[in-house]
Amino acid sequence: MNAVRLPSADGGIRLHRPNAAPLEPLACGPAHSRVFYAAAHVVADPLAASAESGPVVDWDATLAFRRRLWSQGLGVAEAMDTAQRGAGLDWPVAAELIRRSAAEARAVGGRILCGAGTDQLSPDGAHSLAAITAAYEEQLAHVEACGAQPVLMASRALARAARGPEDYLEVYGGLLRQSAGPVVLHWLGPLFDHRLVGYWGHEDVDQAADVLLKIIAECPEKVDGIKVSLLDADREVAIRRRLPEGVRCYTGDDHHYPELIAGDGVRTGDALLGVFDPLAPIAARAALALDRGDPEGFRRLLDPTVALARHLFAPPTHHYKTGVVLLAWLAGYQDHFTMVGGLQSARSLPHLATAYERADLLGLFPEPELAAARMRQLLAVHGVTS
Secondary structure: OOOEEEEOOOOOEEEEOOOOOOOOOOOOOOOOOOOEEEEOOOOEOOOOOOOOOOOOEOHHHHHHHHHHHHHOOOEEEEOOHHHOEOOOEOHHHHHHHHHHHHHHHHHHOOOEEEEEOOOOOOOOOOOOHHHHHHHHHHHHHHHHHOOOEEEEOOOHHHHHHOOOHHHHHHHHHHHHHHOOOOEEEEEEOOOOOHHHOOHHHOOOHHHHHHHHHHHHHHOHHHEEEEEEEOOOHHHHHHHHHHOOOOOEEEEOOOOOHHHHHHOOOOOOOEEEEHHHOOOHHHHHHHHHHHHOOOHHHHHHHHHHHHHHHHHHOOOOHHHHHHHHHHHHHHOOOOOOOOOHHHHHHOOOHHHHHHHHHHHHHOOOOOOHHHHHHHHHHHHHHOOOOO
């Protein structure tokens, strides 16, 4: 295959020869030793992605991508940040996404979690705790009615309204007491969303962790686990060690996930990761290695993916979704590189070029020639020709 001319951040051009040995297709059941969820992206309708009437989702392509994740043994974390929740995907469309994906999960026997938050509230308004609780309750009821397990997502409205830790204890305590079954709590750090600074009532992370752990300790039977997205491996390990027995720690750290999943000799970790959207073929193989009792093989598979993950999640971290969707297009899992709200333009051309190169070196494109051809098309639109 001919080399692809890729632009560098310094203005130069480098040559990349596409990988001639991509990963073989894989179909397998869920792992037994760990629980892996991929926070999945949505496929926008390219003719209406930025329409004034609101976001429009290509349902067939979106559900097909979820079936691909389930076929590789991964669970789907639905309507989370990776699906542009709070970044173009509004609650009415998210509610429909949850309904359709939950039904599809039942049809194929796939594992699914779905995000419940407060994003039906005006983002610019000041809301009372009662209004915030009611918004959570509406979404929690919808997820449960669809037959899915809820994730109580971090709320921008609550971060703005809360006067201190006691308000978080009140809101979350009430939600846990009325939930039909165990939920997953979600701590999304300010690197992912600056509007969540001071979540749990403290800017100091250790004090905030104390509040979170108190919430869990009051209703441990209603908490399946906590997704920790702080990009701070040491603090995540410290939190994990303090969790009650039976409460999982789902790493959301897209920089340090191999060692966090492997464990620290005291407790192992599970995963709920946006980066498992593009890394599914490798993540599935790594999970099978753990099932075989082969932790070294697990690290040999997953450690080389960290360079791509850190690139995709480089600051501004909340734009990681652009690289995720690019890779899905290059891999042939969707027919276009268009995102809800036009966010395909959120990353620079050199950033996208590096994402392509690192994904190709990992063998993530089933048809390397197709990926190279599509990358050349994108480059040509921006004036970089072969």
